[in-house]
Amino acid sequence: MARIDWQNGKVEMVHGSGGRAMQQLIRELFASEFKNEFLDQGNDGAILPLHLPCSPDGARLVMATDAHVIAPLFFPGGDIGCLSVHGTLNDVAMNGAAPLYLAAAFVLEEGFPLADLKRIVQSMAQAAREAGVPIVTGDTKVVERGKGDGVFITTTAIGAVSEGVELSGANARPGDKVLVSGSMGDHGVTILSLRESLGFESELQSDTQSLQELVLSFVGRVPGLRCLRDPTRGGLANTLNEIAQQSGVGVHLQEAAIPVKPVVASACEFLGLDPLYVANEGKLIAICAPEEADTLLALLREHPKGRDAAIVGEIIEDPHHFVQMTTRFGGRRMVDWLNGEQLPRIC
Amino acid sequence: MARIDWQNGKVEMVHGSGGRAMQQLIRELFASEFKNEFLDQGNDGAILPLHLPCSPDGARLVMATDAHVIAPLFFPGGDIGCLSVHGTLNDVAMNGAAPLYLAAAFVLEEGFPLADLKRIVQSMAQAAREAGVPIVTGDTKVVERGKGDGVFITTTAIGAVSEGVELSGANARPGDKVLVSGSMGDHGVTILSLRESLGFESELQSDTQSLQELVLSFVGRVPGLRCLRDPTRGGLANTLNEIAQQSGVGVHLQEAAIPVKPVVASACEFLGLDPLYVANEGKLIAICAPEEADTLLALLREHPKGRDAAIVGEIIEDPHHFVQMTTRFGGRRMVDWLNGEQLPRIC
Numbered sequence: 001m002a003r004i005d006w007q008n009g010k011v012e013m014v015h016g017s018g019g020r021a022m023q024q025l026i027r028e029l030f031a032s033e034f035k036n037e038f039l040d041q042g043n044d045g046a047i048l049p050l051h052l053p054c055s056p057d058g059a060r061l062v063m064a065t066d067a068h069v070i071a072p073l074f075f076p077g078g079d080i081g082c083l084s085v086h087g088t089l090n091d092v093a094m095n096g097a098a099p100l101y102l103a104a105a106f107v108l109e110e111g112f113p114l115a116d117l118k119r120i121v122q123s124m125a126q127a128a129r130e131a132g133v134p135i136v137t138g139d140t141k142v143v144e145r146g147k148g149d150g151v152f153i154t155t156t157a158i159g160a161v162s163e164g165v166e167l168s169g170a171n172a173r174p175g176d177k178v179l180v181s182g183s184m185g186d187h188g189v190t191i192l193s194l195r196e197s198l199g200f201e202s203e204l205q206s207d208t209q210s211l212q213e214l215v216l217s218f219v220g221r222v223p224g225l226r227c228l229r230d231p232t233r234g235g236l237a238n239t240l241n242e243i244a245q246q247s248g249v250g251v252h253l254q255e256a257a258i259p260v261k262p263v264v265a266s267a268c269e270f271l272g273l274d275p276l277y278v279a280n281e282g283k284l285i286a287i288c289a290p291e292e293a294d295t296l297l298a299l300l301r302e303h304p305k306g307r308d309a310a311i312v313g314e315i316i317e318d319p320h321h322f323v324q325m326t327t328r329f330g331g332r333r334m335v336d337w338l339n340g341e342q343l344p345r346i347c
Numbered sequence: 348m349a350r351i352d353w354q355n356g357k358v359e360m361v362h363g364s365g366g367r368a369m370q371q372l373i374r375e376l377f378a379s380e381f382k383n384e385f386l387d388q389g390n391d392g393a394i395l396p397l398h399l400p401c402s403p404d405g406a407r408l409v410m411a412t413d414a415h416v417i418a419p420l421f422f423p424g425g426d427i428g429c430l431s432v433h434g435t436l437n438d439v440a441m442n443g444a445a446p447l448y449l450a451a452a453f454v455l456e457e458g459f460p461l462a463d464l465k466r467i468v469q470s471m472a473q474a475a476r477e478a479g480v481p482i483v484t485g486d487t488k489v490v491e492r493g494k495g496d497g498v499f500i501t502t503t504a505i506g507a508v509s510e511g512v513e514l515s516g517a518n519a520r521p522g523d524k525v526l527v528s529g530s531m532g533d534h535g536v537t538i539l540s541l542r543e544s545l546g547f548e549s550e551l552q553s554d555t556q557s558l559q560e561l562v563l564s565f566v567g568r569v570p571g572l573r574c575l576r577d578p579t580r581g582g583l584a585n586t587l588n589e590i591a592q593q594s595g596v597g598v599h600l601q602e603a604a605i606p607v608k609p610v611v612a613s614a615c616e617f618l619g620l621d622p623l624y625v626a627n628e629g630k631l632i633a634i635c636a637p638e639e640a641d642t643l644l645a646l647l648r649e650h651p652k653g654r655d656a657a658i659v660g661e662i663i664e665d666p667h668h669f670v671q672m673t674t675r676f677g678g679r680r681m682v683d684w685l686n687g688e689q690l691p692r693i694c
Binding site for chain 1: 385416462
């Protein structure tokens with residue numbers, strides 16, 4: 001991996017892709033400068049103790065934040081408004097927590113149509129209502145024409161972690177099973193197809209949705225649940241590489257078991273994309289003890305948002321922390337970190 | 348006030364100025380679509396109940412968020428990094444709360460020098476360390492060249508409100524005194540002078556600083572404290588107009604009592620600005636019961652960040668909720684809401 005040139009280097013699109021270059025920037029700059037035990041947890045959102053006079057052990061909060069810069073702003077299945085609510089609530093839910101409150105900050109570009117802004121804000125409001133989480137505070141800034149791109153929305157959510165729930169990307173152990181809650185790649189392929197006007201748009205639809213109900217339907221009922229993660233930027237492949245590194249294990253996937261919709265597979269083939277690297281905005285990965293995998297699978301499938309859940313692989317011992325896959329044809333291949341920039345501005 | 352044209356209207360710079368147009372956009376769009384009792388509090392940050400099994404009454408959290416789009420990114424006295432920490436921590440502190448945790452989300456423009464990004468991140472880290480508040484989670488997005496402006500930073504903070512503290516812009520009552528913690532206009536005038544290369548830069552310096560220590564030094568000791576607010580965008584004038592409206596009162600200021608540094612006054616005169624409308628990033632307004640004003644003044648002046656505190660006016664009855672001022676020359680004038688766009692991208 002190339003060294004970052006801190007003297008003459010520039011920010012590149014690849015620094016936002018969810019892949020290796022982004023990991024490196026986060027590790028060498030943000031994580032190193034901001035260093036603290038909470039940020040070091042390395043999950044999508046931090047678990048925070050809240051010491052109160054009434055409770056010697058205190059409560060545990062989760063806090064998660066996401067900047068949304070997706071282009072285009074409107075797409076089949078959603079828009080930047082509902083996406084910005086779902087994305088951040090999902091990060092809280094992946095910690096096994098019930099989201100409580102949302103904050104929203106807008107950077108608007110001068111000249112942006114107010115009618116579009118209204119549509120976006122209404123979509124946020126509806127997504128927040130559906131999730132039962134109020135948007136309690138906010139901020140609005142305006143930048144000159146050509147210094148932004150319509151609207152960027154940063155949402156931040158806090159939630160409360162239930163007692164006894166301890167999920168982390170660092171908890172996976174050899175033998176554990178890897179599950180996904182549904183088909184991979186829907187969101188990313190929808191956006192790219194739309195951006196390139198490829199004509200798949202009529203059949204494709206983003207999967208953007210909030211996952212908290214799904215998570216809360218099973219999280220207390222599977223004691224061997226190790227980790228939940230939503231495979232957004234960088235898709236299933238990057239998320240599993242992150243978990244493999246955090247837990248110090250390897251992952252072995254079965255390609256035939258990974259649900260991918262036929263239209264997504266066709267669009268990916270046409271675009272030269274691998275659906276394993278494509279962003280999802282309404283799906284989760286769950287890792288759990290092998291003896292509870294069938295129970296978890298059944299619980300996921302009971303819920304409409306987990307209907308197409310599947311067991312797609314297992315955690316293995318591997319000192320190199322590789323993610324590998326048995327292909328449909330029985331071969332074996334590496335599923336490496338995303339190296340270049342596959343899909344910029346996908347969320 | 349002109350009606351917003353929701354069909355053909357566009358976002359204008361004035362929608363971000365902190366003045367009347369921004370208030371209107373917030374009221375008619377965000378507050379109306381997101382409507383809930385917490386957002387309706389109308390302060391810079393929302394007070395949130397946290398119901399825990401251990402505590403029937405629960406604890407109270409504060410959550411505040413701010414998008415920072417200041418240009419230029421570096422200025423005498425600070426940069427977008429420390430400003431983005433101070434600004435949001437101050438919003439929490441204005442609720443009489445101790446900030447606990449910070450989240451940070453970055454929108455980076457392709458081509459932005461990594462050396463500048465590092466300098467900004469280091470400045471954030473130092474500001475967070477000085478305030479004793481860790482940055483616990485974050486996000487990084489990259490947009491194409493020409494779709495952003497270097498770096499935008501949205502920070503969100505949560506804090507815990509001490510028992511018995513009940514501050515709100517809705518609490519001011521006729522007879523109450525209005526105090527400021529120091530000189531007005533330093534930050535905004537520094538930025539504008541720098542942007543216009545006016546040559547005042549050698550003497551001017553932003554006042555960006557975190558105010559939590561100052562607030563926590565007096566907040567439990569003045570039972571008649573009604574409200575704290577940091578006069579950022581729109582300055583003292585807008586902030587007092589907001590409070591007058593929230594509380595259903597008027598405000599009467601004494602111009603001669605308002606501290607303004609001579610160099611700030613000169614630069615304002617040269618630029619045709621009124622220092623009362625210019626943003627501050629390290630000052631607070633306090634409103635308190637008349638019998639406690641001298642105590643509060645003494646407590647403010649005891650702290651290095653409140654050394655130049657002053658009593659600058661009082662709350663009066665006024666069905667029109669006007670802010671008025673007795674000028675240096677004994678005349679009387681209205682201090683209306685900022686109407687146009689005075690200083691874009693000041694924070």
